[in-house]
Amino acid sequence: MMKSIFLTLLLASLAFAQVNVLTYKLSGEKSRLAKVSDSNPGSNGINTILAVGDTVWIASSRGLSKTTDDGASWTNFYGSSAFGTESVSALAYDYTTHSIWAAIAHSTDVSGESLPEGSGLLFSLNGGTTWTYVDQSIDASDDTIEVYGANKLHALPVTVKIQNITYAIAITPNVIWTANYAGGLRKHRIDSLIVSPSSAWKRVVVPPDDLDSISPTDTLDFCVSPVSGSYCSTGSLNYRVFSLAVADDTILYVGSANGINRTTETSKAATTNDMIWTKYNHQQSGASNITGNFIVAMEYNKYSTPKTLWAATWLAEDSTEEYGISYTTNGGTTWSNSLVGDKVHGFGFYGNSVIAPADGGAYRSSNFGKSWLLPGNIVDTVKKCSLKSETFYAAQFDKSNANLWLGSSWGLAMQANSSVSYGTDWTIFFSSPEVKSNNESYAFPNPFSPRINTRQTAIHYSTGGASESVTIRIFSFSMKYIRTLIQNVTQPGTSINTMWDGKDDNGSIVPNGVYFYKIEIGSRDPMFGKIMVVQ
Numbered sequence: 001m002m003k004s005i006f007l008t009l010l011l012a013s014l015a016f017a018q019v020n021v022l023t024y025k026l027s028g029e030k031s032r033l034a035k036v037s038d039s040n041p042g043s044n045g046i047n048t049i050l051a052v053g054d055t056v057w058i059a060s061s062r063g064l065s066k067t068t069d070d071g072a073s074w075t076n077f078y079g080s081s082a083f084g085t086e087s088v089s090a091l092a093y094d095y096t097t098h099s100i101w102a103a104i105a106h107s108t109d110v111s112g113e114s115l116p117e118g119s120g121l122l123f124s125l126n127g128g129t130t131w132t133y134v135d136q137s138i139d140a141s142d143d144t145i146e147v148y149g150a151n152k153l154h155a156l157p158v159t160v161k162i163q164n165i166t167y168a169i170a171i172t173p174n175v176i177w178t179a180n181y182a183g184g185l186r187k188h189r190i191d192s193l194i195v196s197p198s199s200a201w202k203r204v205v206v207p208p209d210d211l212d213s214i215s216p217t218d219t220l221d222f223c224v225s226p227v228s229g230s231y232c233s234t235g236s237l238n239y240r241v242f243s244l245a246v247a248d249d250t251i252l253y254v255g256s257a258n259g260i261n262r263t264t265e266t267s268k269a270a271t272t273n274d275m276i277w278t279k280y281n282h283q284q285s286g287a288s289n290i291t292g293n294f295i296v297a298m299e300y301n302k303y304s305t306p307k308t309l310w311a312a313t314w315l316a317e318d319s320t321e322e323y324g325i326s327y328t329t330n331g332g333t334t335w336s337n338s339l340v341g342d343k344v345h346g347f348g349f350y351g352n353s354v355i356a357p358a359d360g361g362a363y364r365s366s367n368f369g370k371s372w373l374l375p376g377n378i379v380d381t382v383k384k385c386s387l388k389s390e391t392f393y394a395a396q397f398d399k400s401n402a403n404l405w406l407g408s409s410w411g412l413a414m415q416a417n418s419s420v421s422y423g424t425d426w427t428i429f430f431s432s433p434e435v436k437s438n439n440e441s442y443a444f445p446n447p448f449s450p451r452i453n454t455r456q457t458a459i460h461y462s463t464g465g466a467s468e469s470v471t472i473r474i475f476s477f478s479m480k481y482i483r484t485l486i487q488n489v490t491q492p493g494t495s496i497n498t499m500w501d502g503k504d505d506n507g508s509i510v511p512n513g514v515y516f517y518k519i520e521i522g523s524r525d526p527m528f529g530k531i532m533v534v535q
Contacts, residue, residue: 041065042076044431044444046407048346049396050091050100055127056398056405057100058412059088062431064102066128070403071414071429075128082131086119092169094176094190099125101176103166110162118165118180125194134193136161137178137186137201144231146224148205149216149274155203156225156232158183168297170244172252172266177204179241182226185254189270206254206261207279208236216274237293237316238279245298245309251331253309255295257316262332280332282313282321288334291324292316299347301354308368310354312344313337325356325369338369348395350402350419357392362406364422373422378406378413380428387413387428388458409445410458438464439527441519443500447532450502450509457531458497459485461519467492468522474500474531477514485517502533509535 043060050057058065063078063086077083086104093100104119118136125132139157146155158164168179176193178186178201185204192199207214208222223232226239236258243255246266254261259281268275281293294314301308306329315321324340339356342363348355356363356372363372378387387410394407397419404418412429415422430444441461448457459472470491474482483505485498500517502509512533519527 038065038074038076040431041067041074041412041429042078042431044411045409046412047393048088048091049348049394049405049407050093051396051398051405052093052100054398054400056396057091057093058407059091059102060407061087063104064088064091064128070398070401070416071412071427074429077128077131082122082133089118090166090169090178092171092176094171096173097125097190097194099123099190099194100128101169101171103169103178105165108162115162116165116181117163118161118183121166121169121178123194132194132197134197136164136166137180137183138164139203143203146203146205147273148214148220149218151216151218151220153205153220154223154225154232156223156227156229156235158226167242168244168255170246170252172246172249172269175266175269177244177252177254177269179244179254181240181242183241184224184226184239185241187269202273204275205273206238206256206277208234209238209258211279212281212284213276213278215276243295243298243311245300245311247300247307247309247331248302253298253300253311255298255311257294259293260290260295260298260311260332278332280335282316282318288336290326290335291337291340292321293318294321297344297346299349301347301349303349304352304354304368308354310347310356312346312356314343327369329368336369338365339363339372345393346395348397348404350397350399350404353419355395355397355404355406357395357406357408359391361390362392362395366421375406375415375422376424378426378428379424380413380426383428385428385430387411387426388456409448411444438462438521438524441517441527441529443517443529443531446530447534448502449535450533451535456499456501458499459517459519459529459531460497461521461527462496463491463521465492470496470498471520472498473518474504475516475518476510477516479516482510482515491521500531 042065043062045061048059055068063083065076067074088102089105090103101123107114108117120136121134122131143157146153164183166178170177186201188201225232225235227235238256238258240257245253252266261279263275265275282289290313292313293316297312310327313326323343325338326335328335342358342360344356344358353366361374365372389408389410392408396405402419404415406413414427443457443459469488471487472485515531517529
């Protein structure tokens with residue numbers, strides 16, 4: 001959910017400005033110890049899942065979690081000296097150095113507006129036992145020229161971390177790439193970064209909006225900048241980068257707000273910036289274009305026949321664009337489209353099977369998007385609970401056991417041996433346990449976004465097993481009455497939930513802010529809890 005909230009903030013204000021703000025720095029030594037194990041993942045809002053052998057890594061608004069035993073136990077890094085209270089916005093694994101990489105971020109207030117801010121990267125060479133901090137990539141104020149071939153291109157220096165957040169990490173042989181929205185596409189040699197974490201990243205030149213390809217042998221005259229302004233008369237949406245994918249270790253795909261960029265020359269990246277790029281977007285002539293230019297996610301399925309690049313292609317600025325999926329089996333020469341109209345957030349693969357987590361559910365196809373299945377009710381019969389989310393953000397197969405993992409704003413679900421089709425047996429993981437005591441309650445997801453994708457939050461409480469009359473009301477931060485959810489309803493049980501859709505008594509969605517719920521059970525003293533609404 002964290003990633004979706006950050007993307008919403010960016011869509012609400014695509015303009016990027018250099019502003020004078022205090023930038024965030026992690027305190028303490030650069031190498032820090034990890035946190036001990038826990039019984040559940042650290043958060044119910046899952047935005048990225050990464051499976052490496054038997055290890056499953058979970059990225060969320062409450063940092064990083066991992067399991068090595070199919071969820072029987074977890075290690076949570078939120079609150080540790082390495083991660084603090086940071087969210088994790090991207091994950092990647094380097095199989096050469098056996099290192100795990102995590103991008104961290106948070107929201108910060110600037111003149112009363114909440115904006116995303118990149119906090120940097122953390123990497124571990126020993127499975128999370130210790131972590132090393134890498135600062136967010138920024139430019140010096142005099143870094144105004146980018147050399148590409150024989151061209152010296154003017155470039156806007158991105159000198160702050162506000163709106164400079166890493167949404168994706170990709171790794172090719174000895175090179176790490178990051179997609180940083182306002183910071184664009186950046187790269188670094190992995191070996192030198194491990195030795196010197198404070199060394200500078202390299203800005204990467206890709207085509208501007210008005211060119212479909214560039215080569216270092218071209219004569220070029222454009223400004224490397226995500227926006228127009230006093231420094232650059234024109235800016236390019238193609239320099240607002242959101243997603244990355246690697247094909248067969250050598251081909252890099254870069255998703256921006258202006259389409260998909262492709263280079264086959266990543267072997268040059270460790271020593272030069274002079275790579276040939278080809279761009280694909282919705283406006284290009286031809287019968288098979290992508291549905292939209294805002295590329296929020298990409299994944300390459302090397303297990304399918306034929307191998308396929310899948311992209312979540314959202315509407316950007318052109319009214320003819322649409323939300324959907326675009327995929328290619330020939331490196332971008334032709335594209336096919338599917339799930340048109342739905343907002344897809346990512347992909348997971350097992351052989352020819354693809355999972356597309358989206359606002360409309362966790363879609364599954366085994367015929368390259370010609371038809372799709374939904375999982376139906378996701379119920380854990382052992383824990384006697386269900387995953388009620390309609391929106392999913394992440395999907396991944398644990399290749400060693402063919403377990404399918406689905407991440408949502410409500411929690412995490414795992415289905416064992418799900419390589420062929422959806423089944424009915426699920427294991428559900430919530431970051432908070434069932435409420436059994438009659439003086440405890442909590443709400444999740446929290447924060448939640450009623451207007452964007454989460455739609456509802458569940459208030460969990462217990463009557464202690466007895467049949468009791470229950471009333472639940474919502475109040476503003478100043479304790480102004482907002483709505484009565486239930487009144488004098490008999491509720492027996494040890495773990496009950498009552499839904500709130502973020503609306504008041506008049507049916508209007510409430511403004512952003514902190515709200516309180518009040519639970520009255522029989523003649524007992526009322527219980528209060530806090531809910532944050534973020535849209």
